[in-house]
Amino acid sequence: MTDNKQLRVxxxxxxxxxxxxxxxxxxxxxxxxxxDGTDGEVVSVxxxxxxxxxxxxxxxxxxxxxxxxxxxxxxxLIAPDxxxxxxxxxxxxxxxxxxxxxxxxxxxxxxxxxxxxxxDEPVGSKFAVTDDGVRCEYCExxxxxxxxxxxxx
Amino acid sequence: xxxxxxxxxxxxSRADIEAVLDRAxxxxxxxxxxAGRHEGSLLxxxxxxxxxxxxxxxxxxxxxxxxxxxxxxxxxxxxxxxxESLADTVRVVEGYADALVMRHPSEGSAxxxxxxVDVPLINxxxxxxxxxxxxLLDLYTIRESAGLDDLTxxxxxxxxxxxxxHSLAYALTNFDTRQHFISPESLKLPRNVRYDLHEAGSEVxxxxxxxxxxxxxxxxxxxxxxxxxxxxxxxxxxxAGEYQIDTDTLADASEDLRVMHPLPRVDEIGHxxxxxxxxxxxxxxxxxxxxxxxxxxxxxxxx
Ligand SMILES: [Zn+2]
Numbered sequence: 036m037t038d039n040k041q042l043r044v045x046x047x048x049x050x051x052x053x054x055x056x057x058x059x060x061x062x063x064x065x066x067x068x069x070x071d072g073t074d075g076e077v078v079s080v081x082x083x084x085x086x087x088x089x090x091x092x093x094x095x096x097x098x099x100x101x102x103x104x105x106x107x108x109x110x111x112l113i114a115p116d117x118x119x120x121x122x123x124x125x126x127x128x129x130x131x132x133x134x135x136x137x138x139x140x141x142x143x144x145x146x147x148x149x150x151x152x153x154x155d156e157p158v159g160s161k162f163a164v165t166d167d168g169v170r171c172e173y174c175e176x177x178x179x180x181x182x183x184x185x186x187x188x
Numbered sequence: 189x190x191x192x193x194x195x196x197x198x199x200x201s202r203a204d205i206e207a208v209l210d211r212a213x214x215x216x217x218x219x220x221x222x223a224g225r226h227e228g229s230l231l232x233x234x235x236x237x238x239x240x241x242x243x244x245x246x247x248x249x250x251x252x253x254x255x256x257x258x259x260x261x262x263x264x265x266x267x268x269x270x271x272e273s274l275a276d277t278v279r280v281v282e283g284y285a286d287a288l289v290m291r292h293p294s295e296g297s298a299x300x301x302x303x304x305v306d307v308p309l310i311n312x313x314x315x316x317x318x319x320x321x322x323x324l325l326d327l328y329t330i331r332e333s334a335g336l337d338d339l340t341x342x343x344x345x346x347x348x349x350x351x352x353x354h355s356l357a358y359a360l361t362n363f364d365t366r367q368h369f370i371s372p373e374s375l376k377l378p379r380n381v382r383y384d385l386h387e388a389g390s391e392v393x394x395x396x397x398x399x400x401x402x403x404x405x406x407x408x409x410x411x412x413x414x415x416x417x418x419x420x421x422x423x424x425x426x427x428a429g430e431y432q433i434d435t436d437t438l439a440d441a442s443e444d445l446r447v448m449h450p451l452p453r454v455d456e457i458g459h460x461x462x463x464x465x466x467x468x469x470x471x472x473x474x475x476x477x478x479x480x481x482x483x484x485x486x487x488x489x490x491x
Contacts, residue, residue, distance in 0.1 A: 149315050151296040156273050158300055173296025174317060175380040 047077075049123045050098040053107070056114040058083050058091035063113050063183040065095060067142055068106060076100055089116060108136040112169065113183045138163050138172070143185045150174035160187065192487065193302040193309045196318040197355040198384065202362035209328050211482035212475070222253050222481055226488055229255035232285030234277065235312070236263050236292040241451065241473065242312050242322070246289050249480035255488075258284050275304045282307045287488055308487040316349040316378075322450055323355040325479040326409070329472040333446050334406045337364040342401055344370040345411030345431055345456065347377045352450045353411055354381050361388035368401045369394045372427045375417060398431070402440050408433070409448045410456050434458030438466055448472050 056064055061080045065071065070078060077098040086092035093114075101121050110117050111133035121129040141159035145152050152160045152173045162169040168179035178185055193199070215222050231250040235243055247257050260281065274297060282288060282305040290298055291313040298311030298318070313319045330336055341360065347353050347369055358381070360367060367385075369377055373396060377385075385392050395401060402408070413431055418424035432455060438445065449457055449469040461467050 147295060149293070149295050151274065151292075151294040151300045151314075154274075154294060156300060157275050158303070170380065171296065173299050174294075174315075175296070175384075177380050177383060 046125050047079075047096050047098045047122055048125055050096065050100055050121075051102045052120040052122060053095045053097075053102075053110070053114075053117055054092070054120065055086065055089060055116045055118045056093035056095060056110075057116065058089065058093055060113050060183060061093035061095050063186055064093070064110055064117075066186050066188050067109055067113070068097075068102065070097060104131060104134075105136070107131065108134050109139050109142055111135045112139065112142075112164070113186075135164050139169065142187060143169065143178070143182065144187045145171045145174060145176055146178060146185055147171065147174050147176040150176065193298075193311075194320050194483070194487070195298045195302055195309070195311045197320045197323050197358040200320065200323075200359060200362075205324065205327060205359060205362060208324050208479065208482050208486060209331055211485060212324075212328050212479040213332075215481045215485075216475075216478040219252065219478070222485065224254040225485060226250065227254035229253070229287075229488055230285045231255060231257050231484065232281045232288040232307075233257055233259040234281060234288060234290040234292075235260065236274075236290070236297075237313070238262070239291055239312070241476065242291065243289075245476035246310075246312070246321075246480050246484075248477050249484055252477065253481055253485065255286075255484075274301055278309075279304050287484065310483070310487070313351055315351070316354075317351050318355045319351040320355045320359075321480060321483060322352045323359045324483060325472065325475045326352070326356050326448065326450070327359060328475050328479050329448060329468060330407055330446075332475075333468055333471075334444075336360075339363065339365040339406050340368070340404050341365055341407040341409060342368040342370055342398065342405045343409045343411075344398060346375045346413045346417065347371040347411075348375040349414070349417065350411045353409075354378075356409065357381060357390075358384055358388065361385060361390045366391075367393065368405070370396070370398050370401065370431070372396060372413070372431070374427075375413065398433075398437070399440070402437075402445075403442060405441065405445055407446045407448060408441070410453075411450060412452075412454060412456055428456070432456050432458070433461065435460040435464065438464070441466070 061082050079096040081094040083091045107119050117133045119131040120127045140161045143162055145160055161172040170177045278301045287308040289310045289312050293315050295315040295317040298314045302309045343353055382392055413428040415424050445466050446468040447466045451473050
């Protein structure tokens with residue numbers, strides 16, 4: 036229990052803390068950010084942590100890496116309440132919220148198997164972000180439910 | 189028009205549509221005036237899927253204006269079969285031609301191809317996506333026979349995979365039309381098309397049966413329901429049979445009803461209908477050449 040608590044509250048020296056992630060989405064957040072541990076960065080993940088605001092939330096801490104706003108905005112698709120703290124020397128130097136971007140490139144896979152973006156062509160997937168979902172810029176397929184299931188890994 | 193390319197009916201404003209139809213009307217009235225207007229122009233034909241009439245009518249259109257074609261030929265004899273990407277193919281072929289016409293089995297293929305070329309590209313069908321040049325000749329046919337405003341149209345058949353339907357339904361939102369969509373449950377309009385129609389302010393009225401709406405229609409646009417959309421032959425026969433029309437079906441229709449079809453038809457319109465004043469599908473097919481002449485004329489830089 037103490038270890039658990041320790042993990043949850045432990046401060047990082049520098050990097051990015053993504054808080055208020057929708058419960059259960061932490062691994063999808065890492066997948067979207069392309070963080071799988073193979074680059075050696077220290078990553079801590081807290082899942083289903085009690086939260087006053089969200090009931091349950093996930094928290095991700097990435098040491099030694101400051102994520103940019105455009106990288107983080109993509110997270111709004113699966114974690115719209117996420118808050119971002121950029122840490123330097125154990126201090127929070129910047130706080131951000133995520134905004135829905137106009138489009139996302141190379142993050143989601145089009146669910147239409149007959150879409151040109153799923154074929155061996157020199158283009159990545161490209162989705163326009165709408166009020167209540169995303170839409171493939173090539174075949175116009177709309178995804179509204181369970182965006183996380185369509186993350187390209 | 190949307191960056192000189194014609195990819196989707198969504199790229200066509202009412203003014204764009206009217207410009208093409210007006211030009212097509214001029215061409216049809218005086219074909220000789222257009223002869224030689226595009227002397228020396230070359231149209232690249234990239235048909236990754238078999239096509240007879242669309243390809244022939246584009247070829248006829250450019251040749252009637254003094255131009256010529258360069259044709260990739262069937263896929264099985266081309267470098268595509270050796271695994272070349274579509275992006276590479278169009279980048280190479282754009283160097284041979286002044287404009288490209290492409291049909292490809294994948295949705296979104298024309299949009300992607302247009303990102304790689306500077307010459308005008310016309311989508312002549314991308315899978316179950318769009319077929320906007322067909323829509324222009326459909327609109328021309330509707331305009332000359334029924335008028336495009338204050339129109340009630342029924343669109344029937346395979347609305348899910350029917351690219352001519354997707355393009356036509358969207359283009360019609362530029363006009364004062366009431367659209368009824370008649371199809372089996374399993375072949376209803378796809379979500380993205382319904383979404384676009386709603387966004388364009390159009391009320392989407394969907395039916396599984398033609399009966400109740402038929403008497404109110406000015407135009408009935410019939411499309412083919414294909415065998416491969418059904419798991420087995422008997423289900424196909426049963427469902428498709430409910431969306432076939434003949435002279436008996438049309439007994440309840442207005443005397444002025446025009447029946448259209450993008451062709452080829454199989455058995456969805458009985459041959460008895462051919463002899464009636466309702467039949468407009470052969471005229472519709474003939475309109476393909478003047479409308480594509482007008483389209484090419486505008487895209488190749490007509491005055
Ligand atoms: Zn797609």
